[in-house]
Amino acid sequence: xxxxxxxxxxxxxxxxxxxxxxxxxxxxxxxxxxxxxxxxxxxxxxxxxxxxxxxxxxxxxxxxxxxxxxxxxxxxxxxxxxxxxxxxxxxxxxxxxxxxxxxxxxxxxxxxxxxxxxxxxxxxxxxxxxxxxxxxxxxxxxxxxxxxxxxxxxxxxxxxxxxxxxxxxxxxxxxxxxxxxxxxxxxxxxxxxxxxxxxxxxxxxxxxxxxxxxxxxxxxxxxxxxxxxxxxxxxxxxxxxxxxxxxxxxxxxxxxxxxxxxxxxxxxxxxxxxxxxxxxxx
Numbered sequence: 001x002x003x004x005x006x007x008x009x010x011x012x013x014x015x016x017x018x019x020x021x022x023x024x025x026x027x028x029x030x031x032x033x034x035x036x037x038x039x040x041x042x043x044x045x046x047x048x049x050x051x052x053x054x055x056x057x058x059x060x061x062x063x064x065x066x067x068x069x070x071x072x073x074x075x076x077x078x079x080x081x082x083x084x085x086x087x088x089x090x091x092x093x094x095x096x097x098x099x100x101x102x103x104x105x106x107x108x109x110x111x112x113x114x115x116x117x118x119x120x121x122x123x124x125x126x127x128x129x130x131x132x133x134x135x136x137x138x139x140x141x142x143x144x145x146x147x148x149x150x151x152x153x154x155x156x157x158x159x160x161x162x163x164x165x166x167x168x169x170x171x172x173x174x175x176x177x178x179x180x181x182x183x184x185x186x187x188x189x190x191x192x193x194x195x196x197x198x199x200x201x202x203x204x205x206x207x208x209x210x211x212x213x214x215x216x217x218x219x220x221x222x223x224x225x226x227x228x229x230x231x232x233x234x235x236x237x238x239x240x241x242x243x244x245x246x247x248x249x250x251x252x253x254x255x256x257x258x259x260x261x262x263x264x265x266x267x268x269x270x271x272x273x274x275x276x277x278x279x280x281x282x
Contacts, residue, residue, distance in 0.1 A: 004203060008037060018063060019045045023246045025148045027170040031070040049073040049148050051134070053123070055107025058082065059146050071170070072145040080105055084140045089127050092139065096149060096164070099138040100131050108132070137164055154249060156185035157193050158227050165249070168195055171223040172230070175216055177202055182239050182247045183230070186256045194231035196256045198239060198276065207235045232256075234279045238272045240264075255280055 019039050021031070026047060035045055044063040050056060059082060061067075061074035068074070076082050081103035084092045092098075101108075112119040126133040137149035150166040165183040172181040180200040188194035199216070201208055208216075217229040240248045243266065254261050255276050264270055 005037065013038060013040065016040070016043050019043045021045060021047045023242075023244050025073070025150060025166050026071060027166075027173050028070040029170075029173050035070070044068060047073045049136075049146065053109040054101070054105070055109070056105070058101065058105075059148075069141075069143075069145055072141070072147050074146065075144055076146075079103075082146065084138050084146070085127065085131075094139060094141055096137055096139045098126075098152065099134040099136045099146070099148070100127060101134065102131050154184075156183070156195055158185075158188075158195065159191045161227050163195075163224070163228055167224065168197070168220065168228050168230070171220045171228065172197060172199060172216060174223065175219045177208075177212065178216070180239060182236075182249060182252055184249055184253045184256055186232070186253075188231070195228060197230035197233045198236045198252060199233050200236050200238065208233075234276065236272075236276055236279065238269065238275075240272050240276070241268050242266045243268045252276075 016039060019034060021034065026034075031045065031047075035041060035043070039045065044061070045068055046061055046063060047068075048057045049059040051058075057077055058080050059073045059076055061072075066074055080101065082099060082101050084097040085100055086092050086095075086097050109119075109123070112122075120129075122135075123132050135152055137152055137155060139147050139149065141147065148166075149164040154165040155162050156165060156168070165185075168183045169181045172178055172183070178199055179202045182198045184196050184198075185193035186196040197216075199208070213233050216233060221229050240251045242248060245268075248267065251261055251264065251267075251273060253259075255273065258280075261273065264273060267273065
C-alpha cells in the first residue's frame with residue numbers, strides 16, 4: 001500500500017485464485033486494497049485465526065462456503081466451538097470481550113514442559129478448567145463472524161477508558177494518507193496511559209507535517225472519540241516486524257518509554273528499530 005501500484009503492475013497476477021492473511025488482525029482498508037489490487041476482486045481472501053498452542057486453524061473463512069467480511073477472521077472451523085465472554089464469564093453478545101474456546105479439539109496443547117501449574121494458570125484459570133482462555137480480545141457480530149481485536153495486553157487504558165490498539169490503528173489507517181500504523185500505550189502522568197502512534201505514510205513521503213498530525217488526531221476523534229486521539233505520532237518508514245510479518249509492539253513500547261530493548265533476534269530488519277529510536281529522541 002505504501003508504494004502504490006508501480007511494483008505490482010510489473011507482474012501478471014491473473015493466475016492467482018486464492019489469497020491469505022495471517023499473523024495480525026487485518027484492518028478493513030488493507031483488506032479491501034488486497035482484494036482489489038492483488039486479487040483483482042475475484043480471489044477469496046482466507047483470514048485465519050489460530051495459535052501455536054492450538055496446533056491448527058480455529059477460526060477462518062472457507063472459500064466458496066463462507067462469505068467474507070473485510071477485517072473479520074470469519075467463523076469457527078467445523079468441530080470448533082468459540083465464544084466471546086465478558087470479564088464475569090457471561091456471553092458478551094456483540095460487544096467486545098475475551099475470546100475463548102469452549103470445547104476440546106484434537107490438536108490442543110496438553111501442558112507446558114515441566115510447568116503444569118503455569119499451563120493451567122495461563123489458559124484455564126480465568127474461566128475454569130473446561131474453558132481455554134485465548135488471551136485475545138474480540139467481538140462476535142450478529143451474523144456469527146469473529147472480529148479479532150488483538151492481545152488483551154495490547155489494550156490501552158486512558159483515564160479509565162479501555163480501548164484496543166487494533167481499533168485505534170484501524171481508525172488511523174482509514175485516513176487516506178496513511179499506509180500503516182502501530183499503536184501502543186505510553187505511561188502518562190495525567191491519564192495513566194496515552195495513545196502513542198507509529199505511522200507510515202503512503203508513497204515516498206516518510207515524514208508528515210504538524211498539520212497532518214492534527215488532521216489524523218481529529219480523524220480518530222470522529223471515528224472513535226476524543227480519548228482515542230494519539231497524544232504523540234512518530235513518522236516511521238517501516239515498523240519492527242518478525243519474519244512472519246507480526247508487528248513487535250513489545251519493542252515499540254520499549255522505544256516509546258526509552259527503555260533498553262529486549263530480544264531482537266526475530267526481527268526481519270533490525271535497522272528499523274534504530275531509525276525509530278532516532279525519531280523518538282528528536
